[in-house]
Amino acid sequence: MKHSDTGDTGDRGEMTDEQLDQLLTAANSELLEHIEATANPTQVLSAITRGDRQDHPAGPGGPPTSHDPGLSPAAAMISHRIRARSLVLDLDLAYDRASDLTLTLDLDLARASERDLARASDRDLTLASARTSALALTRALTSARASARNLTYGLLEDARTSAHASDLLAALGLASILARGLNSVRDLARDLTRALTLDRALDRAREIDLNLDPGSELRVLRARAREIAEPLNELQVDASDADLSDVEIRQLDPLDGVIWTRGTTWPADVAAQVEAHSEEIRPGVYQVRLGNTRDRDPLARP
Amino acid sequence: MTAGDVQPDPAGPDLSSGSLTGPLPGNLVQVRADWIDFYDTHYHRVVRVVMLNGATRAEAEDAAQEAFKESWDLLVKDPDRWQAVTGKAAWIRTVALRRHRRPPGPRHRPLIAGDELPDLPADGPGHDELTVQTQLVLQALRALDEEARTVIAFDMDGIPTADTAAALGITQQRLRDVRKKARTALKKLLTETSAPGRRQP
Numbered sequence: 111m112k113h114s115d116t117g118d119t120g121d122r123g124e125m126t127d128e129q130l131d132q133l134l135t136a137a138n139s140e141l142l143e144h145i146e147a148t149a150n151p152t153q154v155l156s157a158i159t160r161g162d163r164q165d166h167p168a169g170p171g172g173p174p175t176s177h178d179p180g181l182s183p184a185a186a187m188i189s190h191r192i193r194a195r196s197l198v199l200d201l202d203l204a205y206d207r208a209s210d211l212t213l214t215l216d217l218d219l220a221r222a223s224e225r226d227l228a229r230a231s232d233r234d235l236t237l238a239s240a241r242t243s244a245l246a247l248t249r250a251l252t253s254a255r256a257s258a259r260n261l262t263y264g265l266l267e268d269a270r271t272s273a274h275a276s277d278l279l280a281a282l283g284l285a286s287i288l289a290r291g292l293n294s295v296r297d298l299a300r301d302l303t304r305a306l307t308l309d310r311a312l313d314r315a316r317e318i319d320l321n322l323d324p325g326s327e328l329r330v331l332r333a334r335a336r337e338i339a340e341p342l343n344e345l346q347v348d349a350s351d352a353d354l355s356d357v358e359i360r361q362l363d364p365l366d367g368v369i370w371t372r373g374t375t376w377p378a379d380v381a382a383q384v385e386a387h388s389e390e391i392r393p394g395v396y397q398v399r400l401g402n403t404r405d406r407d408p409l410a411r412p
Numbered sequence: 413m414t415a416g417d418v419q420p421d422p423a424g425p426d427l428s429s430g431s432l433t434g435p436l437p438g439n440l441v442q443v444r445a446d447w448i449d450f451y452d453t454h455y456h457r458v459v460r461v462v463m464l465n466g467a468t469r470a471e472a473e474d475a476a477q478e479a480f481k482e483s484w485d486l487l488v489k490d491p492d493r494w495q496a497v498t499g500k501a502a503w504i505r506t507v508a509l510r511r512h513r514r515p516p517g518p519r520h521r522p523l524i525a526g527d528e529l530p531d532l533p534a535d536g537p538g539h540d541e542l543t544v545q546t547q548l549v550l551q552a553l554r555a556l557d558e559e560a561r562t563v564i565a566f567d568m569d570g571i572p573t574a575d576t577a578a579a580l581g582i583t584q585q586r587l588r589d590v591r592k593k594a595r596t597a598l599k600k601l602l603t604e605t606s607a608p609g610r611r612q613p
Contacts, residue, residue: 123603124599124600124603125599125602125603126599127595127599129599130595130598130599130602133545133549133602134549134564134568134598135568136545136546137545137546137549137550138460138464138568138569140542140543140546141460141463141464141542141546141550142456142457142460144542145456145459145460145463145469146456149455149456149459149473151451151452151455151456154455154473154477154480155448155451155455158451158477158480158481158484259445259448259449260445262448263444263445263448266448286452289452290452293452293453
């Protein structure tokens with residue numbers, strides 16, 4: 111904050127504009143930290159949007175079960191699984207990008223330093239490589255953030271009326287925290303990208319490498335994404351006679367354990383694969399069992 | 413924002429129109445997702461702005477919750493009007509401040525049903541865990557008049573001058589005058605209280 115329009119009066123022993131700005135900035139930061147450490151915005155968010163549902167006129171047979179009246183509980187649950195999986199995969203990608211960047215900073219710049227950056231072309235190459243990695247990281251984080259947002263929104267829509275409300279609310283809380291964490295990591299990545307455009311990028315990059323490590327924060331966020339995804343995958347989904355034709359299913363993985371019947375409508379492009387990977391558990395009732403088949407794309411990754 | 417722009421009145425938009433029912437088109441899903449982003453980005457900061465304007469923590473949270481509830485209601489009932497709001501950051505802060513200063517109906521209606529009693533209001537922010545310097549800043553801000561306090565708080569939050577002026581319904585020149593006077597007063601107050609050996613609260 112800089113609004114130095116009052117005149118500098120430091121020579122009369124009064125505070126200067128700069129000193130005032132420093133005081134205000136420090137107080138502002140401390141207050142925000144204090145609020146962030148003690149507030150529970152997720153609970154407030156849930157309460158605010160819950161009011162929206164309470165305002166909805168109830169249709170025949172009771173209150174609406176979803177903002178999308180065509181979405182069955184099974185379809186909603188499979189959608190949560192798909193979104194959670196997407197978040198996990200996005201974070202894996204972001205982590206890989208962060209690792210690439212760290213490698214660039216650690217190795218390339220260190221090597222360049224040993225050569226004292228004798229050749230401008232070496233320096234430019236190194237900077238270009240670091241910038242590319244930083245931009246790729248930012249893009250991956252943006253995608254992960256969008257996935258987290260989609261998951262949060264989907265859970266929010268479904269949490270109150272689902273039979274698994276408490277599980278979904280728990281996932282919602284985690285997803286919301288994760289989304290905020292992603293905001294801060296993405297800001298770091300952006301800072302990094304900007305810093306790498308400076309002329310004295312080597313010194314700055316070293317400083318960044320020492321002080322900002324998107325990878326370490328990402329490790330925490332990756333673990334959190336799995337904490338969200340795994341319980342969702344363990345909840346039983348009964349899709350008997352459900353219409354799942356509008357659910358976008360690209361991998362079978364989110365369907366593991368789903369119970370279905372001949373009355374279930376699958377998207378045409380996965381119906382045969384689902385049948386091939388299912389077992390009849392009761393007459394006319396089937397369960398998707400992927401086991402360790404090649405179609406399964408386990409979340410657990412080293 | 414120009415004088416010709418139609419903005420919902422931060423003090424209380426007319427929410428009588430608009431449909432609540434039916435499936436959400438894809439763009440509305442996006443609008444709602446964007447609102448969640450907006451909420452995530454601004455919730456804590458709105459609480460802070462209200463505290464900088466003299467509210468206790470509990471009062472500030474109540475005001476922020478009511479402001480975000482109002483924005484959510486607006487979005488649900490009339491998404492076009494919500495999207496048409498320019499300077500949303502200034503808008504939500506202005507709504508929160510008005511809720512704090514002129515609360516509608518029973519004060520501090522808890523938004524979250526339940527299990528917790530709200531904190532009892534204290535004379536000031538009442539955060540012993542804040543540093544003395546921060547408490548001095550909060551105390552100095554409370555000595556300013558309402559308009560000056562709002563301008564400084566919005567400045568501290570990085571709200572653009574034009575958005576602040578529009579949200580407060582004053583000209584940018586008027587805002588600059590208020591800011592200048594407020595900063596002079598703050599420097600005087602803080603010099604008196606925060607310099608070594610000077611009076612402490």
